Amino acid sequence: MSATSATRTWKRPALISNPKWRWAIWIGAGVYLAFAFGTLEINWARLQEGLPRGQRFLASFFPPDFGSRADSILDGILESLWMTVTSTVIGVMISIPVGLGAARNLAPRPIYLLCRGVVAIARTFPEVILAIFFVKLFGFGPFAGFLALSVGTVGFYAKLLAEDIEDMDPVPPEAVLATGASWFQWLNYAVQPQVIPRMIGLAVYRLDINFRESAVVGIVGGGGIGATLLTAFDRYEFDSAAAILLIIIAIVMAVEYSSGFVRRWVQ
Amino acid sequence: MLRLDQVVKEYKTGDRALNGIDLQVPQGQVLALIGPSGAGKSTLIRCVNRLVEPTSGAVYLGDQEITSLGSSGLRRARRRMGMIFQEYALVERLTVMENVLSGRLGYVGFWRSYFRRFPREDVAEAFRLLSRVGLDNMVDKRADELSGGQRQRVGIARALIQNPELLLVDEPTASLDPKTSRQIMRLICELCRERTLAAVVNIHDVPLARMFAERIVGLRQGVIVYDGTPEGLSNQVLTEIYGVEDWDASDTGETAPSKPDPTRPKSKPDVEHLVGM
Structure with missing residues (x-):
């Protein structure tokens, strides 16, 4: 008996059951990678020249100079902050109806497709591209940046809201529906409690993203601290630029810390 | 009170869950609906309040035809x-009071319910019901802090605050231990008697059905194969409902702890899968 059971072997079923395909995919991927790295022309000489240049560049960041451009830095930061806050609030407000429409278990088919389309378009372009577009449309300044960040927020938040609604436990909503609740009451009593903690966490997280993006958006003309940063670079005032970067890092860390706190608190 | 007339439910997959159900339930009667998993018990009670739309046939509540109603x-x-539901179906992040008051949503306007400003009588009734089901001091607890039996009591209070004429009860004891199961069934039956409420109770557990229901209806593959008293539920009848089995052997043993219906997934939203993105 033990002899027969010893002859039986077992192996975990492979993800791709056909061994030919399995090998073909591995080998194909390996060959492609080899070619890809082959085309990556690395010019060692230039790399060598560049390193000391980078060193000098970095050295000119020190010591950071908070003082001589304090006014414009403060203006930039304040502008970035209001862009961040307004675009997050407006973006989230627009995301709520779009997200509800983009949830398959809530919306009828045509509305679902429409809202998914809106989300897809909003997600297609990164904030920088959107900012360039809006700067062309409405001119330089924080308004263009605000629009870019708002659209970016919709793409991010509406998608995640829709997915969270699709993932909810379907039984309590059924029970609330069975009481004779209207659609909006049903939304408020059965859907909202299930998604709200995560959505608050994501709103804070998006606030953090929007602040970081506001710096990038400013570089292409969308206002805010990014514009100040660009000016500092253009004037070779690297010590001021370093000050700006440090302030950005500090604010991002502060938002990051508080977002963790908020998430724990709403759980 | 409740009348089903040739109710048929055919799912899109082509499965006939209900195959021409005729059933009448008079006021004040507690009816236990038994049958194997997939016999159509859940579908049947959901066709009554149209959480599931019947394919054809008519459902009457009193004189009113339910199946043709607009929204x-x-x-x-x-x-x-x-x-009343199998897995209680409470909204976990809401308080016990909010869960009970959600039974009044059909009666109050949106803004009132949004700001949780329910009429004073509703709140008083909620307090009264919570004390009736033995949860006086749990009012402001969140539903997910309660035990299974306590949650089902909240579910009962939520159903009763509607001041209904009929209770639809879907496997109320499937996730409970044997003792709590009996307590919950007893509570449901007492409340029905107090208010002369009719109830249709889906239940897996035949001994429990025998103990508490005055009438038993057996369902098999969408067809009623037994309709009578608990006493008439002979081994032969059980075989007709469930298929061949040594019924006396299972009868002498204690009630096996029943499991929740495996066909109904208990999904938990994955709240954290994006954190750290």
């Missing part, structure tokens, strides 16, 4: 039918 008529009809 606002259906909402008004749903107020008259309380429903």
Whole structure:
């Protein structure tokens, strides 16, 4: 008996059951990678020249100079902050109806497709591209940046809201529906409690993203601290630029810390 | 009170869950609906309040035909039918009080319910019901802090605050231990007697059905194969409902702890899968 059971072997079923395909995919991927790295022309000489240049560049960041451009830095930061806050609030407000429409278990088919389309378009372009577009449309300044960040927020938040609604436990909503609740009451009593903690966490997280993006958006003309940063670079005032970067890092860390706190608190 | 007339439910997959159900339930009667998993018990009670739309046939509650109602008529009809669920179906992040008061949603306007400013009588009734089901001091607890038995008591209070004429009860004891199961069934039956409520109770557990129901209906593959008293539920009848099995052997043993219906997934939203993105 033990002899027969010893002859039986077992192996975990492979993800791709056909061994030919399995090998073909591995080998194909390996060959492609080899070619890809082959085309990556690395010019060692230039790399060598560049390193000391980078060193000098970095050295000119020190010591950071908070003082001589304090006014414009403060203006930039304040502008970035209001862009961040307004675009997050407006973006989230627009995301709520779009997200509800983009949830398959809530919306009828045509509305679902429409809202998914809106989300897809909003997600297609990164904030920088959107900012360039809006700067062309409405001119330089924080308004263009605000629009870019708002659209970016919709793409991010509406998608995640829709997915969270699709993932909810379907039984309590059924029970609330069975009481004779209207659609909006049903939304408020059965859907909202299930998604709200995560959505608050994501709103804070998006606030953090929007602040970081506001710096990038400013570089292409969308206002805010990014514009100040660009000016500092253009004037070779690297010590001021370093000050700006440090302030950005500090604010991002502060938002990051508080977002963790908020998430724990709403759980 | 409740009358089903040739109710048929055919799912899109082509499965006939209900195959021409005729059933009448008079006021004040507690009816246990038994049958194997997949016999159509859940579908049947969901066809009554149209959480599942019947394919054909008619459902009458009193004189009112339910199946042809538009959405606002259906909402008004749903107020008259309380429903109690297998996995309690409470909204976990809401308080016990909010869960109970959600039974009044069909009666109050949106803004009132949004700001949780329910009429004083509703709140008083909620307090009264919570004390009736033994949860006086749990009012402001969140539903997910309660034990299974306590949650089902909240579910019962939510159904009763609707002031219904009929209770639809879907496997109320499937996730409970044997003792709590009996307590919950006893509570449901007592409340039905107090209020002369009719109830249709889906239940897996045949001994429990025998103990508490005055009438038993056996369902098999969408067809009623038994309709009578608990005493008439002979081994032969059980075989007709469930298929061949040594019924006396299972009868002498204690009630096996029943499991929740495996066909109904208990999904938990994955709240954290994006954190750290």
